[in-house]
Amino acid sequence: MIRQAWRERSIRGLFFLAAATSIIILLLIMLFLFGEGLPLFRAYGLWDFLAGQFWAPTAEPPRFGLLPLLLGSLWVTFGALLLAVPLGLGAAIYIAELAPAGLRELLKALVEVLAAIPSVVYGFFALVIIVPWVKASFHLPIGKTALSASLVLGVMALPTIVSLAEDALTGVPRGFREAALALGATKWQTIWRVTVPAALSGISTAVILGAGRAIGETMTVLMVSGMAPIIPHSFLQPVRPLTATIAAEVGEAVWGSPHYHALFALGIVLFLLSLGINLLAEWLTSRYRGVKV
């Protein structure tokens, strides 16, 4: 009996270890990003990195300015949200409130297909279809622009936004809708004044995580953003997002060189961005979870 109790406890311990691995992995990732990224600041000023307006890692002397890359990332993400938020929320409301019951599961499955397409396939599609289209429509010398990247990132953010927002809307108690309808509200008034506000925390989470999806996406922006490290001021010019810069330059950076460390420093920025986005989403969810409206 005692042996059995001991066995039970050690099994429990093993499972706990497995569960704790996620924490360990997260810590390891931080450890290695900081370990390889911080040495940059032995030779290069932190402020020159954070506020630097030029990214020229192979120039003499090299310049490792974060701003053009960070703003490039934010710029394409902003553009993606302009497309994905109205369409995604519209589709989510359609699925949750308007779609006939028989169609609902099919629509959700189709949206999931959008999430399953590999990012390199999106990138390829954008390269052969969207880029030439943008070039021709706006009479540009090259079609690889922030707009091309935003268009495809917008589509990639759709499934996150649609499924999470749809979940939030479906989670609103039936009684809310029935009460509004009984008071004489039209179906649309019920949706707009009752259902959507009640699901607002879930809907905001959906948008935030959609933004996270877009900002962390690598392959598509690498293939179609044009990769020019300039501070963006228009959607019709090329940009060089953080993710794409890392993917494009790690291969050529000499191990242990300032350039190599600078790319890990970009990784730190990206990691902190994603961490911030996730914590914000989690805070929003937990804040409203217990609230009975």
Add this chain to the structure above:
Amino acid sequence: MRLRRLTQAAAFAFLTLAMAAVLLALGTILYYILARGAGAISWEFLTSFPRRGMTAGGIFPAIVGTFYLAVGTLIFSLPLGICAAIYLVEYAPQGRAVRLIRMAVNNLAGVPSIVFGLFGLAFFVRLLGLGVSILSGSLTLAFLVLPTIIRASEEALRAVPQEFREGALALGATRWQMIRRVVLPAGLPGVLTGAILALGRAAGETAPIIFTAAVFSARLPNSPLSPVMALPYHLFVMATESIFYEETRPIQYGTAIVLLGLVLALDLVAILVRARLRRGRRW
């Protein structure tokens, strides 16, 4: 009264249009890739090696490489993910440690894939000295898909009715006996769904394997420490960096179809398994 109706009609029209636009985006992508790439697919394309500096021939080594990477990923992540889910569901449904673990899982799911690539390079490739290899790539991808597996397994275990557990415990089973003999067998199909989804994800990811596993040209791997060709990386390089990127478009479309077909087929299987689970089970 009229105004209310009009507003409603306009709003519903917008919602319907938004839904249609989402479906149109999906349809356009699938249509272009399938219509333009179908001609490139042949038995020879799937089973032969590239020829004349990648400008002709097939993509067999890339298919093999992707297969090895995906299976390797599952070998590392599946046992770990299932055990983590068992702890979260069966041992400690709440508490501070569990809240922390959940937070870590959620954050891990949000870390950009290129960051996993950087980490894999610094840790597996350099520090552990595994080099650019199947092993480094699989381990990196395993970390990436771990949240997917944990979440799917958790959902599957939660779906097992509480009475099963109570019944087993009432018969005098220990907690571990109950898990092994009752909960796991009942939850297995759901766990399988997570595994299949993870397989698809691992096969389609590019950014984490660029520095850890993939090379543009290689023979078939002969050990876990060999670098490999992989479908997504092959498509990326062919479409952007190769000199003959215009001439080799048919090969690129073909590679895209194979990759897309593989990933979507895995997803379809997962969706069907799950649909059957949710509908057909009469506990």
